Amino acid sequence: MSPQPASASASGKGLETGYLLAAVTILIWAGFVVVSRIAGKSTLTPFDVAALRIGTAALVLSPWWVPRLLNPALRQLRWYQSALFAALAGVAYPLVCYEGFVHAPASHGAVLISGTMPFFTTIFAFVLLGERAARVRLLGLSLIAAGVAAMFAANFTGAASAASSGSVLFGDLMFVCASALWSLFGTLLKFWKVRAFTVTLGVVAFSAMFYLPIYALALPKNLLQTPMEQVVLQAVFQGVIVVCVAMWTYAKAAELIGPSKLAVLTSLVPATATLMAIPILGESLSAAAAIGVALTSIGALMGAMARTPEPRGS
Numbered sequence: 111m112s113p114q115p116a117s118a119s120a121s122g123k124g125l126e127t128g129y130l131l132a133a134v135t136i137l138i139w140a141g142f143v144v145v146s147r148i149a150g151k152s153t154l155t156p157f158d159v160a161a162l163r164i165g166t167a168a169l170v171l172s173p174w175w176v177p178r179l180l181n182p183a184l185r186q187l188r189w190y191q192s193a194l195f196a197a198l199a200g201v202a203y204p205l206v207c208y209e210g211f212v213h214a215p216a217s218h219g220a221v222l223i224s225g226t227m228p229f230f231t232t233i234f235a236f237v238l239l240g241e242r243a244a245r246v247r248l249l250g251l252s253l254i255a256a257g258v259a260a261m262f263a264a265n266f267t268g269a270a271s272a273a274s275s276g277s278v279l280f281g282d283l284m285f286v287c288a289s290a291l292w293s294l295f296g297t298l299l300k301f302w303k304v305r306a307f308t309v310t311l312g313v314v315a316f317s318a319m320f321y322l323p324i325y326a327l328a329l330p331k332n333l334l335q336t337p338m339e340q341v342v343l344q345a346v347f348q349g350v351i352v353v354c355v356a357m358w359t360y361a362k363a364a365e366l367i368g369p370s371k372l373a374v375l376t377s378l379v380p381a382t383a384t385l386m387a388i389p390i391l392g393e394s395l396s397a398a399a400a401i402g403v404a405l406t407s408i409g410a411l412m413g414a415m416a417r418t419p420e421p422r423g424s
Contacts, residue, residue: 128366131359132375138356140382143220144390145347150211153336157329159208159344161322164200166349168318174307175315191302192312198295199357200317204348206288214281216387217261217399222285223292224379225258225406230293231373238301241370246412253409254377261380261402296369299361306361314353377410 149159168175178184187195211219228251235241243251299309325331333341364372381403 124366128363128372129375131363132367132372135356135359135363135372136376136378136382138351138359139224139376139379140220140386141347142352142356143216143223143379143383144386145343146208146211147216147219147387147391149208149340149344150213152340153332154340154344155330155332156205156208156212157325158331158333158336159348160201160204161325161331162341162345163204163348163353164314164317164321166345167314167353168322170350170354171311171314175311178311179315186308187304187312191304192316194298195295195309196313196316196320198291198298200313201321203288203291203295206284206291210281210284210288212281213277214285215278216391217384218278218282219285220380220383220387221258221261221402222282223289224376224383225254225261226286226289227293228254228370228373228377228410230290231296231369234294234297235300235370238297243370247370247374250374250409250412253405253412254374255409257377257402257405257407257409258380259402260398260405261384263398293369293373296360296364296373299364300369304361306358306365309361310354310357313357374410377406381407 146159150156178186207219207223232243232247232251236243299306360372384399384403
């Protein structure tokens with residue numbers, strides 16, 4: 111038997127690395143749901159949490175992005191790419207998410223942010239990349255849709271039904287908008303074929319330069335009224351773990367396995383976050399939610415294993 115070509119071996123290792131980075135991203139995103147809901151129930155405003163996220167990440171990554179800012183020869187992204195990535199993933203996405211967690215439970219965010227992401231990504235990938243979804247992936251998306259519907263229905267039973275429907279609905283709308291924003295970000299990574307660490311630096315630099323001055327001068331803030339342990343928790347988790355770690359793992363995984371497969375895999379976030387919320391936030395898992403977790407997980411795995419057909423005209 112002849113040995114595998116080196117390129118095939120390298121490709122296999124790249125896929126393995128991509129799936130490993132996707133798993134890390136899923137765990138961090140599940141934690142993001144729980145920690146963001148903790149922030150939403152605290153005295154911190156969404157603008158405070160975004161500032162902690164952006165400011166901490168900018169400080170940690172300053173040895174890499176400051177030299178690029180001062181020396182144009184070191185920059186690997188065009189200014190409009192960095193600006194758009196920062197607008198989507200650095201500012202708009204977290205602000206919309208945090209606003210959602212003020213109004214709606216963590217379980218709603220878990221289901222609606224990551225649960226709807228495969229559908230938005232499939233649309234953006236078709237429009238920007240000409241990528242057609244395989245039949246197996248479409249079946250996986252159908253199972254994800256059923257799982258999301260079951261979990262969403264479960265979230266509106268019992269105690270959740272007593273909440274203000276208008277406020278919860280507004281929070282849910284914010285979660286859906288956040289999903290669309292991140293899906294577009296992920297697809298643009300593939301469209302422009304940019305490197306993960308370069309994107310992370312561009313997002314952090316542009317977000318810090320534009321958002322932090324506006325926050326300091328004009329936006330409402332409650333940092334001084336919030337216990338220090340809450341501030342530290344949000345700064346470390348949102349700024350270091352979510353931005354410095356998860357943004358890189360997501361971008362690198364998208365580079366290695368593609369944004370569509372990654373978006374399908376991140377459908378495991380609702381199940382993971384729901385299970386994490388049980389001991390941390392005291393949430394319970396109903397029978398309908400358990401069915402939703404199972405359907406979403408199976409659909410995500412089916413979609414991730416499906417081969418991507420060649421774009422039309424290739």
